[in-house]
Structure formats: C-alpha cells, structure tokens
Amino acid sequence: MKKKALKELLLQGNEAVVEGALRAGCRFFAGYPITPATEISEQLSVRLPQVDGTFIQMEDEIASLGAVIGASLAGVKSMTATSGPGFSLMQENLGFAIIAEVPCVIVNAMRGGPSTGLPTSPAQSDVMQARWGTHGDHPIIVLCPSTVRECFDLTIKAFNYSEKYRIPVILLIDEVVAHMREKITIADDETIDIVNRVKPTVPPEWYIPFEDTPRGVPPMADFGEGYRYHVTGLTHDVRGFPTSRPDEVDAFIRRLFRKVSQNFADFQIGEHYHIDDAEVAIIAYGCVARSARRAVADCRDKGIKAGMLKLNTIWPFMRTDVEKVLRQAKVVIVPEMNMGQISREVKRVNKGSAKIFTINRVDGTIITPQEIMGRIKEVF
Amino acid sequence: MAFRYDIRLSGSGGQGIILMGIILAEAIGIYDGRYVAQTQSYGPEARGGSSKAEVVVSDRQIDYPKALQLDLLVAMNQKSCDDYYMDLKPDGILIVDSTLVRQVPVSRAYRIPFTRIAREELNREMVANIVGLGAIARLTPIVSAKAIESAVLGRVPKGTEKLNRDALQAGMKAAQKMKKIKFPEMTSELVDEDT
Amino acid sequence: MIEVTKLIHNYLRHDKKFPHVWCPGCGIGIMLGALIRAIDHRGYQKDEIVLVSGIGCTGRLPVYVDFNTLHTTHGRALTFATGIKLAKPRLKVIVVMGDGDAVAIGGNHFIHAARRNIDLTAIILNNSVYGMTGGQYSPTTPYGMKTATSVYSNVEHSFSISELAVTAGAVFVGRGTVYHAKLLESLMEKAFQKVGFSVVETISHCHTQFGRMNRMGGAVEMMQWQRDHAVTVEKAAQMTEEELKDKFKIGVLIDRNLPPYQDEYDKIRRWSKGVERK
Numbered sequence: 001m002k003k004k005a006l007k008e009l010l011l012q013g014n015e016a017v018v019e020g021a022l023r024a025g026c027r028f029f030a031g032y033p034i035t036p037a038t039e040i041s042e043q044l045s046v047r048l049p050q051v052d053g054t055f056i057q058m059e060d061e062i063a064s065l066g067a068v069i070g071a072s073l074a075g076v077k078s079m080t081a082t083s084g085p086g087f088s089l090m091q092e093n094l095g096f097a098i099i100a101e102v103p104c105v106i107v108n109a110m111r112g113g114p115s116t117g118l119p120t121s122p123a124q125s126d127v128m129q130a131r132w133g134t135h136g137d138h139p140i141i142v143l144c145p146s147t148v149r150e151c152f153d154l155t156i157k158a159f160n161y162s163e164k165y166r167i168p169v170i171l172l173i174d175e176v177v178a179h180m181r182e183k184i185t186i187a188d189d190e191t192i193d194i195v196n197r198v199k200p201t202v203p204p205e206w207y208i209p210f211e212d213t214p215r216g217v218p219p220m221a222d223f224g225e226g227y228r229y230h231v232t233g234l235t236h237d238v239r240g241f242p243t244s245r246p247d248e249v250d251a252f253i254r255r256l257f258r259k260v261s262q263n264f265a266d267f268q269i270g271e272h273y274h275i276d277d278a279e280v281a282i283i284a285y286g287c288v289a290r291s292a293r294r295a296v297a298d299c300r301d302k303g304i305k306a307g308m309l310k311l312n313t314i315w316p317f318m319r320t321d322v323e324k325v326l327r328q329a330k331v332v333i334v335p336e337m338n339m340g341q342i343s344r345e346v347k348r349v350n351k352g353s354a355k356i357f358t359i360n361r362v363d364g365t366i367i368t369p370q371e372i373m374g375r376i377k378e379v380f
Numbered sequence: 381m382a383f384r385y386d387i388r389l390s391g392s393g394g395q396g397i398i399l400m401g402i403i404l405a406e407a408i409g410i411y412d413g414r415y416v417a418q419t420q421s422y423g424p425e426a427r428g429g430s431s432k433a434e435v436v437v438s439d440r441q442i443d444y445p446k447a448l449q450l451d452l453l454v455a456m457n458q459k460s461c462d463d464y465y466m467d468l469k470p471d472g473i474l475i476v477d478s479t480l481v482r483q484v485p486v487s488r489a490y491r492i493p494f495t496r497i498a499r500e501e502l503n504r505e506m507v508a509n510i511v512g513l514g515a516i517a518r519l520t521p522i523v524s525a526k527a528i529e530s531a532v533l534g535r536v537p538k539g540t541e542k543l544n545r546d547a548l549q550a551g552m553k554a555a556q557k558m559k560k561i562k563f564p565e566m567t568s569e570l571v572d573e574d575t
Numbered sequence: 576m577i578e579v580t581k582l583i584h585n586y587l588r589h590d591k592k593f594p595h596v597w598c599p600g601c602g603i604g605i606m607l608g609a610l611i612r613a614i615d616h617r618g619y620q621k622d623e624i625v626l627v628s629g630i631g632c633t634g635r636l637p638v639y640v641d642f643n644t645l646h647t648t649h650g651r652a653l654t655f656a657t658g659i660k661l662a663k664p665r666l667k668v669i670v671v672m673g674d675g676d677a678v679a680i681g682g683n684h685f686i687h688a689a690r691r692n693i694d695l696t697a698i699i700l701n702n703s704v705y706g707m708t709g710g711q712y713s714p715t716t717p718y719g720m721k722t723a724t725s726v727y728s729n730v731e732h733s734f735s736i737s738e739l740a741v742t743a744g745a746v747f748v749g750r751g752t753v754y755h756a757k758l759l760e761s762l763m764e765k766a767f768q769k770v771g772f773s774v775v776e777t778i779s780h781c782h783t784q785f786g787r788m789n790r791m792g793g794a795v796e797m798m799q800w801q802r803d804h805a806v807t808v809e810k811a812a813q814m815t816e817e818e819l820k821d822k823f824k825i826g827v828l829i830d831r832n833l834p835p836y837q838d839e840y841d842k843i844r845r846w847s848k849g850v851e852r853k
Contacts, residue, residue, distance in 0.1 A: 182409075
C-alpha cells in the first residue's frame with residue numbers, strides 16, 4: 001500500500017507543473033502571488049531550495065520575468081507563473097526574451113478578464129494575448145494541457161522547446177485544469193527526455209553569439225564562462241551589437257521566425273479522438289476538450305459520427321492537423337471559453353469545405369458536454 | 381457507458397470543504413484505486429462565502445471533470461442545500477449537516493449533526509468535515525472505510541492524527557445509527573429531456 | 576597616458592562599436608572612465624564582471640566595454656541583475672542606470688533591490704533629465720526648471736536618489752559628480768568592496784538638453800556648477816541649514832553591514848534540507 005502511494009499521486013494541475021519543472025531541470029523561479037497560479041509559487045518555494053535552486057518573490061510580474069531572464073542568461077533553467085493581470089505586465093520582458101533569445105518558461109493560469117476580471121473562475125481568453133501580447137513581430141510557442149498528466153508532460157516539453165530553440169515558451173492552463181486534482185503516476189525510473197541548450201565549443205574569440213546556423217538557433221554561452229558578449233533588447237547584428245542596417249535587421253527577424261517555422265513538425269502535439277471517420281468534428285483545447293470528449297462519446301453511443309481534435313500546441317497553430325479535419329468533416333464545432341479566439345484561426349485556414357460553428361462561453365464556467373451536444377443537434 | 385459517480389461537497393468557506401474533497405478523492409483514487417477528478421469553486425473569502433468541491437469517480441479516464449447529475453450531495457449549510465438539491469439524481473444520496481441545515485427540501489436525506497458532534501464529542505468544531513467523511517464512508521458505496529482512514533491520516537497535520545481518527549469514527553458511528561433509505565428502482569442514466 | 580591607453584585596449588570594445596552615441600562633453604564618458612579605473616584597481620577578471628543597464632543614454636554604456644554585458648528593458652536592469660546574481664553568486668554584477676531609468680520607471684525595483692540587499696552595485700547617472708528622448712522632465716528635475724515637457728516650468732518636486740537608497744536599506748551609498756572624477760572613482764571602489772546593495776549616485780549634466788533649455792551654458796559651465804554646489808559630507812557637517820540650502824552633499828552617505836540576500840537564502844537552503852536551526 002505504502003509503495004503504491006509513493007508512486008501514485010493525487011495532484012493538482014499546478015502541482016504537476018511543479019513536478020514537471022523540477023524534472024526538466026528548472027532551478028530558478030521568480031514570481032508574484034496571483035490566483036489561480038499561487039500553488040506553483042508556494043510549492044516551488046519549498047522544493048527549489050531543497051535542490052540548491054532559488055525561489056524569489058519579486059515586487060511585481062515585470063520584475064519576476066526580468067529575474068527569470070537574468071538567471072537563464074547565467075545558465076540556470078528558469079520559470080515564472082502568473083495569471084492574466086500578471087501576464088499583461090510580463091509582455092514587456094517577454095519581448096526581451098524573444099529578441100535576446102533567452103530560454104524560459106512562463107505559466108499563465110487563465111482566469112476571466114479583462115483586467116482583474118474573475119480571479120477565481122476559469123477562462124480561455126488569453127490565447128491571442130499569448131500569441132501577440134508583446135509588441136513587434138515575433139514567433140512564440142504556446143502549449144495547453146487539459147489533464148493533470150499533461151500539465152506534467154507539457155511543462156517538461158516547454159522547457160525542452162525553450163532550451164532547444166532559445167525562445168520563451170508559454171504554458172496556458174485554464175483555472176479548471178490548474179486546480180483540478182487527478183491521479184498521476186510518476187515512476188522514479190521513468191525515462192524522460194530532457195533537452196539542454198547547446199553551448200559554444202569554439203574558443204571565445206571565435207564565438208559569434210547570434211550567428212545563423214542550419215537550425216536557425218545559435219549556441220548560447222552562459223555569463224561568466226569566458227564568452228564575454230553583449231545581450232540587448234535592441235535589434236542586433238550577429239555579434240549582438242545594436243544595428244539598424246536593413247540587411248542585418250531583416251536577416252535577424254527572419255531567422256527568429258525561421259527557427260520556429262522550419263521546425264513546425266516538432267511542435268505538433270495534439271490528440272485525435274474518433275476523428276478519422278468523423279462527420280462532425282470538435283476542435284477543442286484545455287478543460288473544454290474534456291467536455292468535448294464526453295460529447296463525442298455520447299454522440300457515438302447515439303450513432304452520430306463525431307470526433308475531436310484536441311490541440312495541446314496552441315501556437316504555432318496546428319494548421320496541418322486542422323486542415324485535415326476541415327477537409328474531412330462536414331461540420332466543425334469550436335467550443336471555447338472566450339468570444340472566439342482559436343475559432344478565428346480555424347476559419348482562417350478553412351478553404352471553404354467545412355461549416356464552422358462556435359460555442360462561446362464567457363461567464364466563468366466551463367462549457368458542458370450537454371452544451372456541445374445541443375450545438376451538434378442544432379447544426380448537424 | 382462507463383461507470384461514473386458524481387459527488388458534490390458544499391458549505392461555506394472555512395468549513396474545510398475543499399480539504400474534504402481532496403481527502404475523498406485521494407481515498408478513492410489512490411487507496412481504492414479508481415479514476416478520480418476533483419475540482420472546486422470558491423469565492424475570494426478565506427472564511428465565509430460559499431465553497432464547493434466536486435469529485436467525479438469512474439472506472440476509466442474521466443472526461444468532463446465537473447459533476448453532472450449528482451449521485452451524492454453533502455450539504456454543510458442551508459444555502460448549499462437549497463442551491464444544489466435539485467442537481468441530485470432521482471436515486472442520489474443527500475447528506476446534510478443537521479446542525480446547520482434546518483430545512484431539508486426532500487424527504488430522502490440523511491440528517492447528521494456533524495458540527496454538533498465535532499463540537500460536543502471532540503471539542504473541536506473544525507473537524508466537522510472529517511466527521512462528515514466518516515458518514516460518507518458508511519452511507520455510500522463509493523469509498524471504503526479503510527481507504528478513507530488512510531487518506532485522512534495522510535493529509536492532516538502531524539500531531540492531530542488521534543483527533544482526526546476519532547472524528548472519523550464518530551462520523552461512522554453516527555451514520556451507523558441511521559436507517560438506510562430505500563430508493564425506488566429506476567434508471568439513473570441521462571435521458572433526453574421531453575418538454 | 577600610457578596607463579590610459581592600456582585601459583582602453585584592455586577594457587573597451589574599441590574595434591567594434593565606436594564612435595559612441597554620447598554628445599561631445601557628456602558626463603557619461605567620465606563616469607565610464609571612473610568605472611573602468613575602479614574595476615581595474617580592484618583587479619577583477621573581465622569574465623567575472625556582468626555589466627547590466629536599462630534604457631537611455633546611460634543604458635548604452637555596457638555595449639562599449641569588454642565584460643559580460645546586458646542591455647535590458649527600461650527601468651528593469653535591477654531585476655535582470657537580481658536573477659543573474661542569485662543564479663551565479665560568484666559573478667560581480669554592476670548595474671548602470673540613468674535617473675529616469677532608476678527612479679521613475681524603475682523606482683519600485685530600485686527600492687526593493689535595496690530592501691532585499693541583493694549583492695549588486697548600482698551606479699546611477701543623474702543628469703536631471705531624459706536626455707535620449709529629447710530632454711523631458713524626470714523625477715530628479717528640480718522644481719521650477721524648464722524641460723521639453725515643462726516649457727512653462729516644472730511644478731513637480733524632485734527627490735534625492737541617494738537619500739531614497741539609504742532609507743530603502745542599501746548598505747553603502749555614495750554620491751559624487753563627474754567634476755569630482757577622482758572621488759567618483761574611489762566611491763565606486765568602496766561600493767564594489769561592499770557585500771550587499773551599494774549605490775553610487777553620479778551627478779552629471781546634460782548640456783545638450785537641460786543646459787540649453789535652462790541657459791546653464793555648455794559642459795564646462797555645468798561642471799563648474801557641480802564644483803560650486805557640491806559640499807563634502809565632512810564639510811557639510813560644519814555648515815548651517817541655511818548655508819546648505821542650494822548645495823548637495825558628496826562623499827559616503829552611509830556605510831553599514833547587513834547580511835546580503837544570498838547569505839540569507841543559503842540559510843533557507845539548509846533549513847529546507849532539514850538542517851537544524853541554531
């Protein structure tokens with residue numbers, strides 16, 4: 001009994017994020033208290049010092065992400081966690097992490113907005129903010145779990161992508177998943193792939209810190225290891241020095257995009273549930289994907305050919321998978337706890353073959369399976 | 381259709397409703413080995429306000445994590461009883477803390493004074509939630525007495541084990557005295573609404 | 576002269592990013608000179624120094640020097656520096672900021688870094704104005720002065736960066752001017768030697784914007800103004816309040832010992848692993 005209890009844990013989504021982060025090698029956390037993300041701070045304040053890591057509670061979310069970027073530049077895997085209002089404050093330094101290509105992970109436990117909104121109620125309304133919240137053209141990677149297990153797995157993935165591509169990765173959790181407890185099994189001997197940033201192997205005088213490589217990702221030197229280089233939020237040349245030469249600016253911005261776009265296939269995490277022969281397809285993510293799964297099962301019991309594409313990768317948008325669904329299904333339903341953010345993307349990639357319907361809920365409660373069933377009956 | 385059992389525990393903030401949900405989920409999930417999903421909703425208040433914890437039990441991976449129609453409703457105050465009794469299935473079980481719930485809208489309900497038992501027998505009103513868990517283990521088929529005891533002892537602060545074990549026992553004893561309610565034979569499956 | 580050439584060759588990225596962005600006669604170059612001499616005098620390895628800055632004229636300073644250099648977002652330099660120091664305590668982290676950077680947009684970070692006693696040296700160049708954006712008033716623009724956004728007059732009251740740092744908990748606070756370059760250098764050296772949050776406020780001038788708008792003359796006249804209005808802490812102790820009315824103090828304003836954040840946090844690490852508290 002005791003041995004079993006050790007392996008099987010009843011964890012909250014937020015707690016599973018903590019477990020995932022520690023497994024991934026995260027050793028620095030800076031944050032500011034905010035519902036519904038505080039459990040991540042609280043647990044890491046206990047766990048990080050035990051593994052010689054560092055936890056610090058900063059004066060605000062701007063400072064939190066600043067400290068996270070600083071720690072990452074010094075060579076330590078770092079993260080922060082927040083919710084909508086704090087995520088708004090982080091947009092400034094999020095842009096810095098993108099332009100300076102500093103790996104870090106930002107958890108946004110989504111609650112209702114705008115502004116202070118609904119502090120203790122769920123929403124999925126930060127999908128577009130995660131994509132375009134910071135100013136300027138930029139790529140971004142955003143992952144979204146819908147189970148406690150996925151909170152664990154996707155946190156590790158988030159760190160791995162972040163290190164591999166030198167880009168901040170955002171984990172969008174909705175309040176339901178953040179606070180939901182489920183049983184998960186974390187075996188001690190579980191083999192989990194951990195990716196670490198590639199460091200320069202050339203002597204310091206040969207090091208060109210932002211040079212283009214076939215992968216589009218330059219090797220990253222930690223501060224204090226002999227590679228004295230310049231990191232700036234200004235648009236910079238391959239040596240890291242500010243530039244406004246159009247040819248250098250263009251090459252730099254395009255490389256930022258290319259390092260994500262040319263590895264597009266690496267970011268496609270999703271789940272196909274009865275989708276292959278589905279006539280009515282639901283495209284869902286986060287907690288709503290659970291309601292959709294239930295609706296699909298109920299439909300199948302009634303003989304309706306329903307299916308679901310669950311998006312775990314929100315950005316870059318899973319265009320290939322979505323297009324396949326759009327080609328095949330007669331009707332596509334996109335239920336979201338916002339006024340229509342992912343549905344805009346689905347409509348964008350639709351070339352006119354499928355009818356797209358939305359379910360939008362903005363009252364701080366989860367979309368139920370019955371609502372999805374009801375919509376299916378209406379439109380199919 | 382997969383087996384599914386929906387539980388809602390409700391009351392006011394400070395009564396330990398969410399801890400009750402966590403312990404119940406842990407008992408069923410970890411110690412009895414079933415699938416569980418536990419969710420909650422609460423207001424900004426740490427004390428007062430309303431508090432609700434839900435546990436969904438299944439024999440396979442759970443999709444929709446919130447309670448749909450209730451197999452079990454535990455109401456620890458009048459407001460939550462009034463708010464939620466209509467979500468019960470026809471054969472769903474209602475358990476109320478009769479210290480605080482004076483008016484029970486349905487006849488088929490177990491009335492046990494959890495708070496009074498906690499206050500008078502255990503001298504600690506705060507263990508009313510654990511008394512409630514004891515009653516749940518006796519009155520419903522969803523969790524075993526052994527599992528609930530292991531889960532309680534695994535979650536409560538060190539040094540309070542005896543108090544909590546006593547509270548659990550008191551709840552079980554109080555439930556033992558209850559006359560089992562007989563439910564009419566009927567299907568509990570969700571059916572299309574006819575209007 | 577030979578000494579200067581040696582320093583230039585050793586510490587400046589002389590073959591890369593010159594000429595610099597600063598106006599002829601700007602005080603930032605004098606501050607940079609003092610900074611490099613102080614670092615050289617302390618004998619730090621270039622690899623162990625991280626120079627962090629925010630935005631503005633002063634924010635451009637790190638790009639010219641051959642350390643680990645980080646040019647962050649406006650006002651946030653101290654937050655990045657906090658992360659670097661805590662992640663790698665062996666590094667010597669120095670933060671350079673302007674007045675707007677440090678105490679307007681970054682004011683909150685400034686007082687909290689001081690309160691936590693993060694082991695950093697903050698060097699703040701105070702020229703009473705936002706120079707890079709064209710001379711708008713800052714939190715240190717004196718009452719009654721003209722700037723690009725106070726063409727009638729500045730009706731806000733300025734505050735003192737150094738006194739703010741003392742109150743917020745810095746273990747060392749010194750104030751110098753770019754006129755008193757030798758004093759500035761020695762204050763920086765003292766600050767580097769302290770363990771904990773140390774501040775060196777550098778009074779400088781922006782003749783291009785502030786001086787022009789207030790008819791204060793060029794760089795030379797504004798440096799003469801510094802000479803005439805600065806009073807050493809020692810001398811100020813002998814003076815009446817009336818005599819000190821339009822003066823400012825230079826020298827060491829506070830020098831005290833408090834445990835730095837990283838030492839306190841090491842205790843947390845030990846306690847978290849079950850080591851008994853004494």
